[in-house]
Each structure stands twice: as structure tokens, then as C-alpha cells.
Amino acid sequence: MQIALVGAGAIGGSIAASLNRSGHDVELAARGEHLAAIRESGIRLTGAWGTHTALVTANETLTRRPELALVCTKAQDARSAIEANREFLTGLPVVIVQNGLEALATARAALPDADWIGGLALYAASYLSAGEITVTTSGPTLLGSGDGPPTAATVAAAGVLAESVPAQAISNFTGAQWSKLIVNQVNAMPAITGLSVQETIANAELRAIITAGMREAVRVGRASGVRFEKVQGLSSAMLRVFTSVPATLAEQLPLLMARRMGDTPNPGSTLQSIRRGQLTEVDYLNGAVVAEAAAAGVNAPINAALTEMVHGVEASHHFMTPGAVARAVDLAAEKRG
């Protein structure tokens, strides 16, 4: 099948290489030194999904109309990436694989005339260098849209992807996006400290803040009327227990998440942006919790403080120590009440 991917970093690159390995005819839209490296010697995939060098067609924008497309940029780049490839995406089923809550709304606003399908990657991947992608933890990609059952186009797209990567169509995609937003509470701390997700969770001070941020985000979701969908064991019932037990007991959840990630250090996608000197997605992660809290008339001081600290590191290029992070969270929480 002819399949196009717009954005071929950690997520897009690992999916593209796997599709190529299965025999699909893949075209990528990529940019900069990554595009040059892919043109020169393909995408080199390593890690949990095996080793493969994918020699694929790659251009700054798509040059032909595929049968299925995926958009796999960071949230802040999605709109311009879709607009730049509008000609070859119009009328197609297009999967947008993105964390946060806004992927489908952004995609539909940028290109109303496409059959947009949301994608949530439950695996972890890293961009090592131009042309080099590694999968650090395996897991499925969930496809869906809205709060009902998956559409026929979603089931068909999941079927195609599932021949190459773990993928499945789900109901209540909106609830799954929220559950993933709770999982993505682990992204900010690596971006602030420069440590891996596993290292931040192993640190008692940081783990307490991550847990508090997760509990705050669940409460905001509830205040917004969210029906959490089960994602990586995070069901609505489980999240109710998570927010009602003592904080130290609740820390078992991030500890479990870290164990599931295994031994290969996972920087998370937000720290990877920082390491490349790029702006991060934090406004779509912790920032989304703050925005939803404001809309629901509740406070989210921990998520607000984490958002601010990630922006601070983006600007200063200096990571913070765990002690400094703990002091900043305390001060911010006091100030905001």
C-alpha cells in the first residue's frame, strides 16, 4: 500500500521503518539534517521493534497522493505540517499520532476535507541522531475519535498498521486521550532536570511531585466531566483509587510505570525537544491540564508550576536540580493557593 508520513522523528520514523519492513511503499515528509540523512542512507531503526534500515522516499513535502497517511509531528508543528501537505492529504483517511487533547481539532481546522483519525502511541521511542531512531519500550498505538465506537475508516487504518506495528481501534478515544494525558505527567520532570523518566521517578522528591501532578490532573479531568478510558491499566476505577489513597501509596503508580518502561533510559519526548534546542509540547500536556482547570473553575497549581519550569529550561538551557524543583513547586503552590 502507498502510505505517507508527515513528520518522521521518534514516532513517525519508527512507524515508517516498520511499514517499509512489511513491504509498504512509504513516502516521508521530513526536514533539515534528518531529511538529508534519510535520503542518503535511509532510516535506521533499532531497539524493541528490531533492527531495520528503511530505504524510503523522503521529501520536504509529499509529492504524491497515498492511500493512507499519518501525521506524526509535535503538537505545535501539526497545523503548519498539515497545511504544507494539504494537496496530497485532501480526501484521505489520515491518522494524527499526537499526545495531548488537541490533535483532532487542530487537524480538522487545518484541513476539514480529510477523514481524521486520532492516534495515541503507547510505546516509547527516541530520535538518536539524524536518520537514527530507537524504540525503548514497545506498546500499541490506539486509534479512534470522539467518545463513541471507532469508525469504519479507523478500523481499516488500524488493520493496516497492525500488520507492521502493534495497533488497535478503540472506543471512547477522548477518554483515552485524557488517560494518556495522565501518563504524560512523567514528561515534564525529565525536561526540567535532564534526567530520564525512570531516574526522575526513582528520586523521592521528584516522584512526590509527579504523583501530585498526576492526582491534580485526574481531579481536573473529573471536574471537566471526563469519562477516562482504560489505557495502560489506568481505568476510571483505578484512577478513583489513585486519587483517594494517601499520597505515598499513590506513588506506586509512577513506580509501576517506570518498571514497565524497562532499563533503557527513556528521556520522554519533551526532554528530547529540549536536547535539540527546540520548543516543547508542554503547553499541550501540563499546560492543557491548567487550561482545562481554568475552564472548569478549579486550580491546577502543580501543573502550572511544571509548565512554567519547562518554559524556563527552554529559555535558559539550564536544567534544575531536584531540590530546586521541589522548592519552586512549593513556592508556586503557596502563591497560587
Ligand SMILES: NC(=O)C1=CN([C@@H]2O[C@H](COP(=O)(O)OP(=O)(O)OC[C@H]3O[C@@H](n4cnc5c(N)ncnc54)[C@H](OP(=O)(O)O)[C@@H]3O)[C@@H](O)[C@H]2O)C=CC1
Ligand atoms: N517519543 C515518544 O516516545 C512518544 C511521543 N509521543 C507523541 O508523538 C508525537 C510525535 O513525537 P516524537 O516523534 O517524539 O517527536 P519528534 O520531534 O521526534 O518528531 C517529530 C518530527 O516531525 C518533524 N516535523 C515538524 N514539522 C514538520 C513539517 N512541517 N514537515 C516535515 N516534518 C516536520 C520534526 O522535524 P524537526 O526536528 O526539524 O522539528 C521531527 O522530525 C508527539 O505528540 C509526542 O508527544 C507519544 C508517545 C511516545
Ligand SMILES: CC(C)(CO)C(=O)C(=O)O
Ligand atoms: C509516555 C511517554 C513518556 C513515553 O515515552 C510519552 O508519551 C512521551 O515520551 O511523550
